[in-house]
Amino acid sequence: MAESQSIRKSSAVFIPPSESTNWVFKRLGRFAREINDAVYGFDLGQFREGFQFTRYEVGEYYGPHFDIGPGRLTERKLSMTVQLSDPADYTGGELVIYPEFVAAKDRGSMTVFPSFMCHDVRPVQTGVRYSLVSWLSGPPFK
Numbered sequence: 001m002a003e004s005q006s007i008r009k010s011s012a013v014f015i016p017p018s019e020s021t022n023w024v025f026k027r028l029g030r031f032a033r034e035i036n037d038a039v040y041g042f043d044l045g046q047f048r049e050g051f052q053f054t055r056y057e058v059g060e061y062y063g064p065h066f067d068i069g070p071g072r073l074t075e076r077k078l079s080m081t082v083q084l085s086d087p088a089d090y091t092g093g094e095l096v097i098y099p100e101f102v103a104a105k106d107r108g109s110m111t112v113f114p115s116f117m118c119h120d121v122r123p124v125q126t127g128v129r130y131s132l133v134s135w136l137s138g139p140p141f142k
């Protein structure tokens with residue numbers, strides 16, 4: 001079945017920048033840029049995509065993947081995830097950035113990593129995990 005072979009099983013809606021959501025883009029953008037300046041030093045532009053609001057129910061996951069790809073996806077440089085769920089509300093669902101980094105689960109914590117790094121979200125075992133994901137763009141990596 002196509003579904004069971006899918007790299008991803010979760011629900012997502014996209015939240016575009018607007019008057020009511022701009023503060024979130026500004027705030028997360030500021031933190032991500034601070035991390036970029038301190039750690040990566042990538043040439044970054046703007047958020048070119050909305051925020052992805054993701055829900056993983058029991059058994060749902062996002063298999064190993066990269067966030068960069070063909071076309072406009074070449075412009076993704078920095079990926080970021082905010083944990084929206086209380087860690088007491090679910091088990092499993094860890095965001096793992098290969099080879100071995102396991103993102104903190106604390107609600108409100110943000111993990112920022114280069115979009116070319118392979119990562120996955122492990123299957124949720126109990127409860128529901130919500131995340132807010134976005135990408136800062138810039139000139140493609142050379």
Ligand SMILES: O=C(O)CCC(=O)C(=O)O
Pocket residue numbers: 052054062067081082095119120121131133
């Ligand atoms: O839900 C997450 O924390 C990460 C999801 C992800 O890797 C993606 O949407 O590209």
Ligand SMILES: [Fe+2]
Pocket residue numbers: 065066067079119
């Ligand atoms: Fe991803």
